[in-house]
Amino acid sequence: MKPFVKWFGGKTETTEAAQGLDSDNIPSHVAVIMDGNGRWAQKRGLPRIAGHHSGMKNVKKITMAANDIGVRVLTMYAFSTENWKRPKEEVDYLMKLPLEFFPKEIEELIANNVQIRMTGWPQDLPDYTLKSIQDAIDQTKHNDGLILNFALNYGSRKEMLSGVQQLVRDAQAGKVKPEEIDEAMFSRYLLTDPLPDPDLLIRTSGELRISNFMLWQLAYSELWFTDLCWPEFTERHFYEAIQEYQRRARRYGGL
Numbered sequence: 459m460k461p462f463v464k465w466f467g468g469k470t471e472t473t474e475a476a477q478g479l480d481s482d483n484i485p486s487h488v489a490v491i492m493d494g495n496g497r498w499a500q501k502r503g504l505p506r507i508a509g510h511h512s513g514m515k516n517v518k519k520i521t522m523a524a525n526d527i528g529v530r531v532l533t534m535y536a537f538s539t540e541n542w543k544r545p546k547e548e549v550d551y552l553m554k555l556p557l558e559f560f561p562k563e564i565e566e567l568i569a570n571n572v573q574i575r576m577t578g579w580p581q582d583l584p585d586y587t588l589k590s591i592q593d594a595i596d597q598t599k600h601n602d603g604l605i606l607n608f609a610l611n612y613g614s615r616k617e618m619l620s621g622v623q624q625l626v627r628d629a630q631a632g633k634v635k636p637e638e639i640d641e642a643m644f645s646r647y648l649l650t651d652p653l654p655d656p657d658l659l660i661r662t663s664g665e666l667r668i669s670n671f672m673l674w675q676l677a678y679s680e681l682w683f684t685d686l687c688w689p690e691f692t693e694r695h696f697y698e699a700i701q702e703y704q705r706r707a708r709r710y711g712g713l
């Protein structure tokens with residue numbers, strides 16, 4: 459057990475929670491289903507989009523908290539393939555969030571050597587959304603620190619089906635023999651390639667579902683749920699999830 463000694467500024471709660479962590483067992487890839495934004499707003503008599511805006515402001519905070527303890531990949535589920543069914547005005551608002559996020563946050567992300575990545579189908583996104591994201595990817599592509607991976611217009615079953623379709627095309631073209639197909643090869647046909655599978659999934663707002671998110675990749679991941687809505691989820695809560703992950707590793711580490 460190698461406790462963290464780095465001082466996280468004046469945030470004593472955060473510092474205490476981070477210092478309880480074992481720096482030798484930090485999850486390499488943490489995935490987050492950032493749920494409960496609309497509910498957070500409605501509980502306060504605010505419009506749903508106020509919850510999305512508050513949720514967006516929380517993304518950078520948790521990214522920095524993850525970066526501070528050495529997480530290598532942080533995947534944030536921002537928009538699913540099913541979210542297109544939401545009211546048009548809500549979808550329009552959500553599609554503009556990247557345009558608000560980057561001007562505010564890109565400087566600090568670059569200063570912290572963060573690399574931006576997107577997992578999902580870009581072709582369905584509005585041009586302005588895609589340009590905003592592509593600009594951020596281009597500006598950070600030489601960074602080799604934490605990978606901030608936005609799952610945007612992403613759905614796992616669609617991802618797996620499109621991987622199978624490509625694999626069949628490659629087999630029909632003689633590029634792949636059926637008997638060669640194994641888990642490693644199939645993983646290379648998924649949108650998340652070459653990222654490692656998540657070690658830990660965090661889901662906020664009390665929902666206990668996976669919701670068509672990284673179904674293949676989460677096969678062996680620790681799942682951690684909280685009733686907190688995403689906008690209420692702080693750095694201390696993040697470190698508490700990491701502490702629970704480490705406690706489970708210690709407990710199941712033995713036979």
Ligand SMILES: Cc1cc(N2CCCCCC2)n2ncc(-c3ccc(F)cc3)c2n1
Nearest residue numbers: 492510513514536537552555556559591608
């Ligand atoms: C669609 C959507 C929704 C969105 N929410 C805020 C977070 C809670 C989840 C729902 C709403 N956030 N938050 C950040 C982004 C984003 C996405 C890509 C990118 F490159 C930069 C920022 C975002 N995108």
